[in-house]
Amino acid sequence: MVNNYFKRFLWDLLLISVFVLTGCSSREYPRPTEAYYINDYAEALDSGTHSFLRRFGEDLYNATKNSDLGGTQVVVATFEIDTVSDVSNYDMTNLYREWQIGENDLGVLIVLFFETRESLVEEPVLLAVDTEVGYRMEPYVTPSRLGNLLDSTLLNDTLYADEWMYPIDIPLTHLIFEVHNLILEEVYNEEPYAYDLEEHREYLDTFVFEGEYYSVPSEWWIYFILTVLSGSPDWGMLGWIGIVFLLSGGVGVYMFKGAGGSSGGAGVFRRRR
Amino acid sequence: MSSRSPLSAVAIVSGVVLLVAAISLIAGYNSLVRLDQGLDGAYYEIQNRLQERNDKIGQLVDAVSGLQSFEGDIYDAITSARAAYAQADSIDELIEADALTAVSVSDLIVVVEDNPNLTTSGAYYTLMDEISSMESTLSVARRDYNDAVLNYNTTIKTFPMILFASMFDYDTEAEYYKMNDGADELPVIDFDGE
DSSP, X not given: OHHHHHHHHHHHHHHHHHHHXXXXXXXXXXXXXXXXXXXXXXXXXXXXXXXXXXXXXXXHHHHHTTSSSOOOEEEEEEEEESSGGXXXXXXXXXXXXXXXXXGGGOEEEEEEEEEOOSSTTSOOOEEEEEEEEBGGGTTTSOHHHHHXXXXXXXXXXXXXXXXXXXXXXXXXXXXXXXXXXXXXXHTTOOOOOXXXXXHHHHHHHHOOOOOOTTOOSOSHHHHHHHHHHHTOHHHHHHHHHHHHHHHTTSSSOTTOOOOSOOBOSOOOEEEOO | OOOOOHHHHHHHHHHHHHHHHHHHHHHHHHHHHHHHHHHXXXXXXXXXXXXXXXXXXXXXXXXXXXXXXXXXXXXXXXXXXXXXXXXXOSHHHHHHHHHHHHHHHHHHHHHHHTOHHHHTSHHHHHHHXXXXXXXXXXXXXXXXXXXXXXHHHHHHTSTTHHHHHHHTTOOSOOOOOOOOTTTTSOOOOOTTOO
C-alpha cells in the first residue's frame, strides 16, 4: 500500500517537474507551428492558403534537400501589431535563427505584419512586410531582387486594386511563386514553376478545410490509450509525460522542421504605402 | 584478506590526481580554443561585411544614373572611407573606417532623398534596399562580435579558466567593437517618399 502511494507520489512529482521545466523555458518568439512553412499567428490567411503554402514549401525543400548545396526553406509568418513602429519589436535575425530556416543557411523568411483586429470578422489590414535571407542565400536573393518582387506582387496595388475576395492570399501566393522561381533558377539552375493565379483562385474557391494544422496531440486521450495498451496507469502516465515533454520542445527537435539555418541581417523591409 | 602497501596507495592517488589534472587541462585548453575561434569568426564576419559595403557603395552610386552630377563630395567621402578601411590594421582603426563609411552612406541617402528626380526612379528603391540591407548585416555582425566578446570575457575571467588563459598565453580581455553613439544606426530610409 505504502509502496503504491510512494509510486504515485513519484509520478506526480515527475509530472509537476515537467510542467514547471517546460513552462520555465522563456522564448522571445513563438515556436514555428506544426505546418512550419506557414505560421499565421495573425489569423489573416485563408485555410486554402495555409494548405497550399505548407505543401508548396515542403515540395521545394524535398526537391532540393538532396542537392549538393542543400535544401531551401521559404517560411512565411504573420503577426498582429498595433502600429508600424511595433515592427521594431521583432528582430528578424533572431526569429530566423530561432526557427533555423534552411539547410546550409539556404532560406528565406517573409513576415507580414497586420493591424491588430478587435475580432476575426474584421478584414486584416497589412501594415508592413519584413524579410530575412539566410547567409548562403544572400548572393541569389539580393535585397534589390527581393524588393522588386515585393513591389511587383504582394504590394502591387495597381495589379490587385480589384482583388476583394482574396486581398492578401492571392498577392502573397504570387510573391511565393516568384520567390520559389527565383531560387529554382538562380540557386539550382532548375526550370521555374509554371503557375497560374487564376487556377490558384479556383483552388481557393473550392478548397475544403479538412483539419486543424496546429493541433498538438498531447491531450489526455493519449494517457488513456497508453494506459489501455500497457495495462497500467503508471506506464500510461509515463508515456503521456514523455510525449508532452517531447512536444513541448523538451529535446528541441521533435516536431521541429527547421533545417539548422542561420542568417546575418540581410533582407528588405516595406511599409504598406 | 589483501593488504596494499602505503606506497601503492600514494601511487594510485597521485595517478588519479594527475589524470584529473590532465583531463581538466585538455578540456580547459579546448574551451579556450573554441572561445578564441568564435571571437575570430565574428571579427572576420565584420571585416567581410565592411569589405562588401565598400565594394557595393561605389557600384551603387555609379548605378544610379544622374547621382554623380549632383554631389561630388560623396565620392570624396567614400574614397576617404575606403582608404581608411584599406589601411585599418587594428580594431580601433577598423571602427574608425566603419564610422567614416557610415557617415558617407548617410550623406548619400540625404543627397538621394533631396532629389525628386532620383526618388521617383526604380534605381532609387534598388539603391535603398541594398544600402538598408547592407547596414543591417553590418549591425548584426557587430552585435554577434560583441556577444562573442562578452562570452569570451565572462568565461575567461572565471576560475579555473583564468589560470588556463595565463598558462596558454591567451588574452584575458577582448576588446568590444564600440562605435560612437548613433554612428552604427541605420540611416533613416523613407520608402514612401513622404
